[in-house]
Amino acid sequence: MTTIGIVYHSRTGNTKRMAEEVVRGIEESEYDVTAVLKTAEETDEDELLDWEGIIVGSPTYYGLPSAPVKDLFDRSVTHHGELEGKVGGAFTSAANRGGGNETTIVALVEMMLIHGMIVQGTSKKDHYGPVALGKPDERALEGSRELGKRVAKLCNNLYG
Amino acid sequence: MTTIGIVYHSRTGNTKRMAEEVVRGIEESEYDVTAVLKTAEETDEDELLDWEGIIVGSPTYYGLPSAPVKDLFDRSVTHHGELEGKVGGAFTSAANRGGGNETTIVALVEMMLIHGMIVQGTSKKDHYGPVALGKPDERALEGSRELGKRVAKLCNNLYG
Amino acid sequence: MTTIGIVYHSRTGNTKRMAEEVVRGIEESEYDVTAVLKTAEETDEDELLDWEGIIVGSPTYYGLPSAPVKDLFDRSVTHHGELEGKVGGAFTSAANRGGGNETTIVALVEMMLIHGMIVQGTSKKDHYGPVALGKPDERALEGSRELGKRVAKLCNNLYG
Amino acid sequence: MTTIGIVYHSRTGNTKRMAEEVVRGIEESEYDVTAVLKTAEETDEDELLDWEGIIVGSPTYYGLPSAPVKDLFDRSVTHHGELEGKVGGAFTSAANRGGGNETTIVALVEMMLIHGMIVQGTSKKDHYGPVALGKPDERALEGSRELGKRVAKLCNNLYG
Numbered sequence: 001m002t003t004i005g006i007v008y009h010s011r012t013g014n015t016k017r018m019a020e021e022v023v024r025g026i027e028e029s030e031y032d033v034t035a036v037l038k039t040a041e042e043t044d045e046d047e048l049l050d051w052e053g054i055i056v057g058s059p060t061y062y063g064l065p066s067a068p069v070k071d072l073f074d075r076s077v078t079h080h081g082e083l084e085g086k087v088g089g090a091f092t093s094a095a096n097r098g099g100g101n102e103t104t105i106v107a108l109v110e111m112m113l114i115h116g117m118i119v120q121g122t123s124k125k126d127h128y129g130p131v132a133l134g135k136p137d138e139r140a141l142e143g144s145r146e147l148g149k150r151v152a153k154l155c156n157n158l159y160g
Numbered sequence: 161m162t163t164i165g166i167v168y169h170s171r172t173g174n175t176k177r178m179a180e181e182v183v184r185g186i187e188e189s190e191y192d193v194t195a196v197l198k199t200a201e202e203t204d205e206d207e208l209l210d211w212e213g214i215i216v217g218s219p220t221y222y223g224l225p226s227a228p229v230k231d232l233f234d235r236s237v238t239h240h241g242e243l244e245g246k247v248g249g250a251f252t253s254a255a256n257r258g259g260g261n262e263t264t265i266v267a268l269v270e271m272m273l274i275h276g277m278i279v280q281g282t283s284k285k286d287h288y289g290p291v292a293l294g295k296p297d298e299r300a301l302e303g304s305r306e307l308g309k310r311v312a313k314l315c316n317n318l319y320g
Numbered sequence: 321m322t323t324i325g326i327v328y329h330s331r332t333g334n335t336k337r338m339a340e341e342v343v344r345g346i347e348e349s350e351y352d353v354t355a356v357l358k359t360a361e362e363t364d365e366d367e368l369l370d371w372e373g374i375i376v377g378s379p380t381y382y383g384l385p386s387a388p389v390k391d392l393f394d395r396s397v398t399h400h401g402e403l404e405g406k407v408g409g410a411f412t413s414a415a416n417r418g419g420g421n422e423t424t425i426v427a428l429v430e431m432m433l434i435h436g437m438i439v440q441g442t443s444k445k446d447h448y449g450p451v452a453l454g455k456p457d458e459r460a461l462e463g464s465r466e467l468g469k470r471v472a473k474l475c476n477n478l479y480g
Numbered sequence: 481m482t483t484i485g486i487v488y489h490s491r492t493g494n495t496k497r498m499a500e501e502v503v504r505g506i507e508e509s510e511y512d513v514t515a516v517l518k519t520a521e522e523t524d525e526d527e528l529l530d531w532e533g534i535i536v537g538s539p540t541y542y543g544l545p546s547a548p549v550k551d552l553f554d555r556s557v558t559h560h561g562e563l564e565g566k567v568g569g570a571f572t573s574a575a576n577r578g579g580g581n582e583t584t585i586v587a588l589v590e591m592m593l594i595h596g597m598i599v600q601g602t603s604k605k606d607h608y609g610p611v612a613l614g615k616p617d618e619r620a621l622e623g624s625r626e627l628g629k630r631v632a633k634l635c636n637n638l639y640g
Binding site for chain 1 (some may be wrong): 547
């Protein structure tokens with residue numbers, strides 16, 4: 001059974017809303033993949049080992065992932081090397097265009113690459129991963145579903 | 161006399177439009193600073209030495225400055241060390257939000273830091289530097305003028 | 321037949337040396353993958369379509385890929401969307417530790433993600449991609465071979 | 481009186497060692513600038529207002545600042561806009577070359593730019609800010625002292 005963990009931190013509910021839509025994209029995909037939705041704070045670093053895919057969502061705080069999301073990655077060092085070859089993906093919710101949303105997603109991707117994970121971009125719209133500005137609009141929700149599908153497809157191709 | 165060079169590359173005219181507005185911001189500022197507007201292609205690397213401030217604008221091509229802008233920085237290696245302490249600033253015009261505009265500006269800033277230059281962000285709106293999505297709207301034009309003023313003020317404080 | 325193009329720009333020969341070692345890593349791998357070695361300048365953007373994997377090497381010039389490498393990506397816009405799902409990898413040769421080598425590789429990765437490509441990091445040593453400081457030492461050459469193997473394996477898993 | 485706060489997080493003592501050397505660089509400089517050394521955990525966000533310069537050091541954890549350092553910036557949102565025009569600087573201690581040290585420093589710089597702060601690179605050696613690989617060697621310690629001097633000089637020119 002292929003499983004994707006969707007881990008997020010959300011204070012206002014915007015990132016949570018995107019996370020739910022990533023789950024929907026996975027569940028609506030044609031692939032036999034299970035989605036597990038958790039907050040970064042409640043995610044134990046050991047759980048990362050159970051998932052073939054890990055999608056992380058964070059609010060954009062000063063152009064980077066928030067401290068609770070960073071803390072999960074800091075804790076993940078216990079399993080350094082064991083996430084090699086897993087599939088990753090990232091999304092963010094920001095207050096403002098040009099306000100650090102891209103650098104937040106690139107930062108999440110960098111952490112995944114350091115774990116030896118596999119990340120795919122998209123040639124359409126939000127290339128690094130979906131970005132919401134304020135309350136997620138239909139564009140951001142659609143991008144979130146597409147991220148879920150993209151990671152599900154890649155997990156299926158590599159692990160299905 | 162304090163001088164700021166505004167160097168840009170533009171194919172569609174969008175980045176050029178922003179560059180003109182950066183010039184306007186400098187000229188409307190209260191500081192005794194002269195603006196020189198040039199394309200990246202026509203800028204000789206020796207000219208960089210003549211300016212106290214260097215503001216660079218590029219279209220967003222694959223999340224980075226375009227090759228003609230990159231080529232100017234590559235050529236600038238002749239004067240490596242001689243731009244130390246100059247004031248920098250960056251702006252970009254992109255097709256799409258989430259499409260690489262922030263990473264383009266951060267890339268421009270990185271090149272300036274490697275030259276030992278001084279760069280200031282802004283706590284308002286486009287933090288790293290102004291971004292236009294498609295044809296520059298009033299928000300992007302205002303951000304461009306503010307960039308001009310910000311660099312003019314810093315040049316004046318350091319060199320005036 | 322699965323093919324990986326290794327495209328590089330090299331002035332001093334250091335990046336070329338790494339490129340040759342990436343080829344060796346591919347050829348020594350257990351996978352049925354062909355390597356094609358070309359300079360960025362001689363690579364036509366149409367050729368990118370022929371390869372399942374694209375590995376790009378650049379010298380570190382001001383913390384970013386050199387203008388000839390950037391120019392290839394700028395030209396690749398003709399095929400935007402058509403590189404979706406291809407496997408990417410990146411390497412660089414720099415003068416100096418802390419001198420922009422990581423940001424050069426991350427910049428290459430960003431361009432690949434914007435094309436919708438798939439990139440894997442490594443949990444060992446040079447996480448984003450191999451880095452040589454000056455003339456490539458054994459560490460950099462080994463990292464280059466490992467990059468070749470890593471991309472060959474991923475190409476084989478997805479396309480073999 | 482011009483004051484620079486040096487804020488760091490350190491578990492192994494390597495980043496702390498660099499922080500102490502940054503302080504030494506400030507105190508040995510010719511400028512009338514006071515250095516205040518604190519850990520990120522003990523720094524109240526209100527204190528950031530008291531300093532004309534803010535230099536932040538972090539270990540490299542997954543290519544980014546550690547969670548305690550990120551948490552300080554997250555808390556600093558209370559004073560968003562009030563750090564505008566302050567002078568910043570960054571340093572890091574990493575396990576490995578190519579292991580995320582540059583991206584850690586660039587991430588720190590990005591947060592400072594979002595606050596509207598002023599950051600200067602250097603054309604010599606570690607361009608974005610000093611990097612130690614493991615226990616700081618003389619190169620890293622000298623780079624730390626130079627960072628202190630550079631920020632002290634810029635604070636003096638702008639605020640002295």
